[in-house]
Amino acid sequence: MKLLPTIVIVTLFCVLQPAVSSAGVELYTGAMDVVNVSGKACAGLTGRQAVTLILRQEQEGAAVSGYFGGQGIATGRFSGNDLSRLEVRYPYHDQIKAGGHFLKITPSANGLLAELRDRHIEAAVDDCNFDLARMTLSRTGSGEPAEARHKIMAGLFDAHLMRSEAFDLSHAGHYDSALPLYEKALALAEPAAGGSEALLAPYLTGLANAYIKLGRPDAFNKLYDERIGTIKDEGVRAIFSGHRVSSLLKTGKASLAREEYPSALESFRKAYLLQPQSREVIAAIMAVHLRTGDFDSAIAFLEGTLKNDENEKSSQDVRRALAHVYSLRSKKLEKEGKVAEAEADLKSADALDAYSVQYLVALARLRHKAGSLADAEKLLQKGLDRFQHQAARQEIIAARDKLRQTEAILKKLRRAGG
Missing domain, CATH: 2.40.160 (Porin)
Structure with missing residues (x-):
């Protein structure tokens, strides 16, 4: 059997x-x-x-x-x-x-x-x-009760048979042909299932898979909104949640390509609520913030993510991303003449990503630009004491030499203008 x-x-x-x-x-x-x-x-x-x-x-x-x-x-x-x-x-x-x-x-x-x-x-x-x-x-x-049960079983049999055909078509890659069969099978099964989540689960997951395979996120999102409240089985919920994130990302990226930033951010945030540890979802949200130059929101978002991330490897990725955003905001603040705030952001970046020499070098350049080569060189010397990797040390030495060259040129200009 x-x-x-x-x-x-x-x-x-x-x-x-x-x-x-x-x-x-x-x-x-x-x-x-x-x-x-x-x-x-x-x-x-x-x-x-x-x-x-x-x-x-x-x-x-x-x-x-x-x-x-x-x-x-x-x-x-x-x-x-x-x-x-x-x-x-x-x-x-x-x-x-x-x-x-x-x-x-x-x-x-x-x-x-x-x-x-x-x-x-x-x-x-x-x-x-x-x-x-x-x-x-x-x-x-016998009689009406038996007739009613017969009708239920006939409906379930026909629905299962139609779903089986849809499954075979999907397995062969013919999702366009499978989709209407999945939709009809669910319509047949629903009145016969008597509200049984267990009976309807394979029909719902089959239909959901077809929507995703055919690139129809809007249709899947509608199915998700209508059905997720009735699904208690953790396995089925996991399938639906995974598809939901995928469809939200696809919808959000389409909005991002059209420069519809609020709409894109809304889709990405919904995906984040379902999978807060997803690197792809985090990157999508960051793409909106960075493209719009909203560094404050980007920093707040990453700090919240870091606070809730218990995975050491993924938290390191978030720390590096956060350091990068701090450095970007530092450049913006520097252009606005907010040197102290710019320096504070570079210090934050350096503390978050202590293995990257670039933030230390940027901070030294900012100190020199503020008028103190001595402070800049002290900072770079600390970097030489801190970094033992040859490539990092060479970068620090090259930055120090460049700052000294720049300072020599500035002295000549001052004397010439004196």
């Missing part, structure tokens, strides 16, 4: 033959004893399983049809004229998986006895078939 995803729970139905009851729809419940299985996905499915079965016969002597299923077991649809050999199909687009199975129904004193024989599969196949399973069933309903 084919397995549904573990989150799917279905009800099993069967149709009654004339010898057992009058024509119509009969509902049976009972137990299935799994005797023999094949395939490598049958763990936990041997032994006794709860099962429900419904059988339809429009009139005496006519063919019978119906559905059967149980918790964790795919719904089977059966039909035929001979109760000793009814054809069984499972809701799979793959015809080999769907067919080749049979059900035998025998009336008993208290209801029905049924014997299921799925097509045998090799032990290495990642599936599970019931080579032999016996059902003992008692009649528990």
Whole structure:
């Protein structure tokens, strides 16, 4: 018997033959004893399983049809004229998986006895078939209740079959063809699922994947907004959250390309709330701040991120980024004549990224520009004491030599102008 995803729970139905009851729809419940299985996905499915079965016969002597299923077991649809050999199909687009199975129904004193024989599969196949399973069933309903259950099961079977076809198309890369099938499958499954999150989860994730693969972030965001409040399963929520971040980034980058900065920032901030540790999301927010020259907001954002980041490696990345923004703001402040504030920002940058020599050199140049070569050289000497790496030391020495050359030129100009 084919397995549904573990989150799917279905009800099993069967149709009654004339010898057992009058024509119509009969509902049976009972137990299935799994005797023999094949395939490598049958763990936990041997032994006794709860099962429900419904059988339809429009009139005496006519063919019978119906559905059967149980918790964790795919719904089977059966039909035929001979109760000793009814054809069984499972809701799979793959015809080999769907067919080749049979059900035998025998009336008993208290209801029905049924014997299921799925097509045998090799032990290495990642599936599970019931080579032999016996059902003992008692009649528990007829008429309108049975008709209602029959309608539910028919809807779920058809929805699952359509989703299976959509899955196969997606697996082949034909997402444009799969998308309308996913949408129709969800529409079929929803009224039959009775609000069951477990039943609807594979339909929602399949549709979400198709939207993302086809580059339709707006459609996915609409689905997310409508459904995320009903999803409790952590695995499904993780899938939706990942897609949400991806779609928000795509939407935000499109806004950024159009220079619609407030809209881009709104999208990126929503993504940040879902994945505050994402380097891509942090970089996207920084891109907006830096492009608009809003260094204050960039610094505030990175400081908040650093405060909440417990990962040592990622926090180092944030510290380096923050140091860079401090240096950019320092240049802006220097142009505005705010030398003290510019120097404070360079000191912050140097403290945040102590392994980068560039901020120390920039600070020395700023000291010299303020009129003190001696202070600049003292700072660079401290750098030589601090940095042992040859490349860093060469950069400091080159900066010191350049400052001395600049100072010599300035002295000549002063004398000439004196």
